[in-house]
Amino acid sequence: MTDSTAPRGKFISFEGIDGAGKSTHIAFVAARLAATLEAHGKRVVSSREPGGTTLGEKLRELLLHEKMHLETEALLMFASRREHIAQVIAPGLERGDWVISDRFTDASFAYQGGGRGLDRAKMEALEQWVHPHLQPDLTLLFDVPLDVARARLDATRTLDKFEQEKTDFFAACRNEYLRRAAQFPERIVVIDSSKSIAEIQDTLVGILDKLLQVID
Numbered sequence: 001m002t003d004s005t006a007p008r009g010k011f012i013s014f015e016g017i018d019g020a021g022k023s024t025h026i027a028f029v030a031a032r033l034a035a036t037l038e039a040h041g042k043r044v045v046s047s048r049e050p051g052g053t054t055l056g057e058k059l060r061e062l063l064l065h066e067k068m069h070l071e072t073e074a075l076l077m078f079a080s081r082r083e084h085i086a087q088v089i090a091p092g093l094e095r096g097d098w099v100i101s102d103r104f105t106d107a108s109f110a111y112q113g114g115g116r117g118l119d120r121a122k123m124e125a126l127e128q129w130v131h132p133h134l135q136p137d138l139t140l141l142f143d144v145p146l147d148v149a150r151a152r153l154d155a156t157r158t159l160d161k162f163e164q165e166k167t168d169f170f171a172a173c174r175n176e177y178l179r180r181a182a183q184f185p186e187r188i189v190v191i192d193s194s195k196s197i198a199e200i201q202d203t204l205v206g207i208l209d210k211l212l213q214v215i216d
């Protein structure tokens with residue numbers, strides 16, 4: 001994917017159980033990155049999964065609202081991802097832009113693997129098929145106790161298919177996220193999302209400024 005004339009951009013994913021506060025911080029991160037990158041003629045591309053493309057958004061609608069077999073759910077998540085990589089992530093990185101995605105493959109491991117119990121070997125096979133050479137340069141994992149996430153969700157919105165799941169489901173998702181953070185410590189940074197929004201923003205500034213040094 002890297003070409004010898006243009007440095008590849010960076011790929012940052014955001015993860016966490018529903019209600020952890022991930023969406024709250026995406027706009028802040030995008031603005032912080034854009035302020036530096038635009039001076040270097042690069043853009044921040046902000047996207048999400050499932051979704052991020054016209055087809056992916058149609059799949060998202062199905063995934064968030066229709067009941068389906070667990071393996072169908074996993075396959076559609078990866079179908080959405082395949083399209084997202086082809087249309088948004090790979091071309092963005094090749095242009096030298098920085099791509100930030102609200103969720104990527106760690107979410108499939110956490111939700112379809114941890115939460116729903118799909119065999120990890122099947123998830124790994126899908127990952128190998130769909131993106132054998134692509135991984136985020138950085139994954140920000142927003143981690144909170146389950147009761148905090150639940151209280152935040154209940155206070156704010158109508159719940160979709162995943163958000164209506166029980167505590168055990170989210171406990172298993174969270175455990176899988178934390179297991180992956182321990183497995184890939186060089187890529188996944190765990191953010192204590194039970195802190196205040198201002199404190200989390202301070203932490204994010206420290207992480208992003210270090211990452212931005214490569215282009216200064």
Ligand SMILES: Nc1ncnc2c1ncn2[C@@H]1O[C@H](COP(=O)(O)OP(=O)(O)O)[C@@H](O)[C@H]1O
Nearest residue numbers: 018019020021022023024152156193195196197
């Ligand atoms: N650190 C925080 N402290 C208090 N409330 C928060 C914090 N982070 C997010 N929230 C609130 O919790 C709710 C869910 O946050 P959101 O970012 O939508 O979660 P997610 O995208 O992880 O599902 C929102 O109302 C948001 O304002």
Ligand SMILES: Cc1cn([C@H]2C[C@H](O)[C@@H](COP(=O)(O)OP(=O)(O)O)O2)c(=O)[nH]c1=O
Nearest residue numbers: 018049050077103104107108111112162163
């Ligand atoms: C990307 C992905 C998301 N999901 C789930 C997690 C979320 O509950 C849901 C949508 O994610 P998200 O966009 O974070 O939800 P919201 O906009 O409500 O904050 O999809 C999976 O189960 N597997 C996946 O691979």
